[in-house]
Structure formats: C-alpha cells, structure tokens
Amino acid sequence: MRMPPFKLHTPSNLDDAITLARDFTTNNIEFDWVAGGTDLLPNYKWHLNVKSNVISLAKVRELTEHTETHIGAMVRLHNLANSNLTHPVLAKAAETIASVMVRRSGTVGGNICLDTRCYWFNQTEQWRESIDWCHKCDCGTDADCRVIPNQNTLCVATYQADLAPVLMCLEATIHLAGPEGSRSMDLCDFFELDGMTRNVLKSGELVTHLTLPEDVAAWEGDYQKLRQRESWDFPEAGVAALWKKNGKRGPAELRVATTGLESIPVLHSDEVEQAITNWSGNDSIDTLAEAIRKSVKPVQNTWYTPSYRRKMVKVLTRRACAGLLEEGN
Ligand SMILES: Cc1cc2nc3c(=O)[nH]c(=O)nc-3n(C[C@H](O)[C@H](O)[C@H](O)COP(=O)(O)OP(=O)(O)OC[C@H]3O[C@@H](n4cnc5c(N)ncnc54)[C@H](O)[C@@H]3O)c2cc1C
Numbered sequence: 001m002r003m004p005p006f007k008l009h010t011p012s013n014l015d016d017a018i019t020l021a022r023d024f025t026t027n028n029i030e031f032d033w034v035a036g037g038t039d040l041l042p043n044y045k046w047h048l049n050v051k052s053n054v055i056s057l058a059k060v061r062e063l064t065e066h067t068e069t070h071i072g073a074m075v076r077l078h079n080l081a082n083s084n085l086t087h088p089v090l091a092k093a094a095e096t097i098a099s100v101m102v103r104r105s106g107t108v109g110g111n112i113c114l115d116t117r118c119y120w121f122n123q124t125e126q127w128r129e130s131i132d133w134c135h136k137c138d139c140g141t142d143a144d145c146r147v148i149p150n151q152n153t154l155c156v157a158t159y160q161a162d163l164a165p166v167l168m169c170l171e172a173t174i175h176l177a178g179p180e181g182s183r184s185m186d187l188c189d190f191f192e193l194d195g196m197t198r199n200v201l202k203s204g205e206l207v208t209h210l211t212l213p214e215d216v217a218a219w220e221g222d223y224q225k226l227r228q229r230e231s232w233d234f235p236e237a238g239v240a241a242l243w244k245k246n247g248k249r250g251p252a253e254l255r256v257a258t259t260g261l262e263s264i265p266v267l268h269s270d271e272v273e274q275a276i277t278n279w280s281g282n283d284s285i286d287t288l289a290e291a292i293r294k295s296v297k298p299v300q301n302t303w304y305t306p307s308y309r310r311k312m313v314k315v316l317t318r319r320a321c322a323g324l325l326e327e328g329n
C-alpha cells in the first residue's frame with residue numbers, strides 16, 4: 001500500500017503548532033494533526049480522507065508532561081502503562097491497547113481522538129470502490145451509509161479506543177488549545193454522536209492534556225475488554241468500573257463507562273444510580289449489568305455481531321465490578 005503524498009510540518013512548540021493551524025484554517029486549507037501516527041498513517045495508506053498537509057506534534061515538548069493528575073497528549077501509551085504515576089486501572093487499559101510496538105509510538109491524545117471504525121470503511125481503496133463507497137469517505141459520489149441507510153447525514157461507525165471509559169470514570173477534564181484560545185471540559189462532553197465529526201474539536205484545535213481530580217488515588221476498580229485476538233485487537237466491547245469504598249454498605253460512589261459499542265464512549269450514570277440505591281451486593285451488580293446490556297446499541301459494523309457484543313457487555317460489567325464484592329468494599 002503506497003502512502004499518498006502530503007506535506008509534513010514539524011513545529012517545535014505549541015505556539016508554532018497553533019500558528020500553523022491558524023494559517024491553514026484562515027486560508028480554508030484542510031489538515032490533520034499526527035501524533036504517533038499508528039491510526040492516521042494506516043488510514044492514509046488506505047486513502048481514507050487524506051489531507052494534503054499534516055502537522056506533527058512529535059517535537060512539541062509541552063505536551064509530554066506526566067504526573068499523577070496531569071497527562072500530556074503526547075505521553076506514549078507504553079510510558080502510561082508502565083509508569084507508577086498512572087492510576088492502576090488506567091495503566092491496565094493502556095496495557096491492553098494493540099501491541100508493544102504500537103504502544104511505543106501511540107499516544108494518549110491520539111487514543112482519545114481515535115477515528116471511529118467500521119467494517120465498510122477500514123478497507124483498501126479498491127475494496128471500497130467495489131461496493132461504491134460509503135458516506136464517511138464517499139469520494140464525491142454522495143454514497144449512503146452501508147450500515148443504516150436513509151438516515152440523512154449521520155455515520156454510526158464505532159469508537160474503539162480503550163482509555164476514554166477509564167478516564168471518564170476518573171472524572172477527567174480534557175484541555176484543548178487552538179487559534180481561538182484554550183478551553184477545558186469534562187471528558188464526557190468531548191465526544192459527539194457522529195462517526196465523522198467524532199468530537200467537539202473545532203478546526204485548528206488540538207488536545208493538549210488531561211487532568212484528573214486530586215483524589216484520583218482514592219478510586220479503585222477494573223477495566224475489562226472483549227477482543228478477537230488478545231495480542232493486539234481493538235475493543236469489541238470495553239467496560240470500566242471505578243468506585244470509592246464504603247465499608248460493607250456497598251460503594252460510596254460508583255462510575256461505569258463503556259467503549260467499542262457505539263460512536264462514542266458512554267458513562268452509564270442512570271443505570272448506576274438505580275443499581276446502587278438499596279445496595280445488595282451480587283444482585284445489584286446483576287441488575288446493573290443487565291441495565292447496561294439493555295442500554296447499549298451496537299450496530300453490525302465490527303468483527304462480532306451486535307447481539308454477542310451486548311451479551312458480552314453484561315459479562316464484562318459483572319467482571320469489572322467483581323472487586324466490589326471483596327472484603328472491605
Ligand atoms: C494493529 C493495531 C491495533 C490497535 N489496537 C488498538 C486497541 O486495542 N485499542 C485502542 O484503543 N487502539 C488501538 N489501535 C489504535 C491506535 O494505535 C491507538 O489508539 C493509539 O493510541 C493512537 O495514537 P496515535 O498517537 O498513534 O494517533 P495518531 O494516529 O497520530 O492520530 C489518531 C487521530 O487522532 C488525531 N490526533 C492525534 N493527536 C491529537 C491531538 N493531540 N489533538 C487532536 N487530535 C489528535 C489525529 O489527527 C488522528 O485523527 C490499534 C492500532 C493498530 C495499528
């Protein structure tokens with residue numbers, strides 16, 4: 001597969017990166033950010049929505065800071081997984097991403113902004129041409145969505161990144177910077193329910209870092225993932241559960257989020273609220289797992305069928321919450 005031509009820009013600090021982005025945006029020139037390139041470059045090789053300019057963040061040192069409560073967008077997944085500064089559940093999720101080679105290049109920012117995936121989209125150009133394209137990369141043909149046709153402009157490609165559900169449960173704040181200045185928001189508000197726009201990033205904007213609350217170490221929990229091959233595959237379903245202890249009366253606080261099932265990762269606040277009122281251990285976990293199974297809406301665009309992924313999200317929720325039944329929780 002040949003890489004299509006594009007011009008690579010390599011600013012050495014954040015101001016220069018934003019100045020470049022401002023120039024492109026002002027002149028209506030489309031570009032992509034590239035961090036580790038483990039997602040963007042394979043997509044480019046398959047000629048998926050290629051831009052003629054790419055700005056690399058590899059030399060922007062301001063984005064590499066890593067403390068217990070601050071994670072720069074350019075922190076590599078391998079370092080995140082292996083640092084004792086990382087919350088153990090986040091480290092576990094990072095460790096499950098792809099293979100060690102991909103994790104050494106792949107970054108936190110790239111993982112959060114990962115392009116959504118779909119069986120009809122993540123294919124070679126020849127393959128996609130043979131089915132007359134699809135809406136997300138229609139090559140000027142106005143092709144419809146192959147998964148849910150006649151649904152106007154939406155794309156239901158699946159968000160299959162592992163870090164977001166854990167970070168959402170840890171109440172992470174995401175910080176953005178761009179030509180119009182900086183802004184921050186709850187990570188749960190960052191994602192947008194469309195497989196093409198994916199998130200709230202405006203033209204020229206990038207993710208600089210994530211911050212976690214000061215009490216992050218007080219949360220414990222687990223991350224469970226379903227994938228085809230344990231060695232490196234994307235999540236077909238992923239469940240993060242994080243809680244704070246409350247003696248024998250159940251969790252004082254519980255947060256559960258899923259990935260790999262819809263166009264965005266989802267925090268299941270309503271389902272959790274119902275389950276932890278009148279906490280009764282195993283039964284409450286069963287009720288919660290069933291409520292989450294009912295609430296998720298996977299479509300037929302990844303390896304496993306939607307019905308299997310829904311069945312498995314129930315199993316994964318039970319497994320992720322198993323620590324709640326241990327003595328002292
Ligand atoms: C074989 C294989 C297996 C994989 N398995 C998994 C898996 O199990 N789980 C998983 O989560 N991922 C998986 N991935 C996807 C990918 O490797 C990781 O998600 C990785 O974290 C992406 O980071 P990156 O820095 O390489 O992103 P890039 O490829 O550089 O960028 C990805 C996207 O994010 C945008 N972007 C990057 N950084 C920023 C920023 N700071 N601000 C704004 N936009 C930004 C880019 O423009 C691009 O759209 C896999 C990839 C491969 C090739």
Ligand code: SF4
Pocket residue numbers: 117118119120121134135136137144145146147148154155156157195301
């Ligand atoms: S969900 Fe539809 S529009 Fe989106 S990538 Fe798949 S086939 Fe294309």
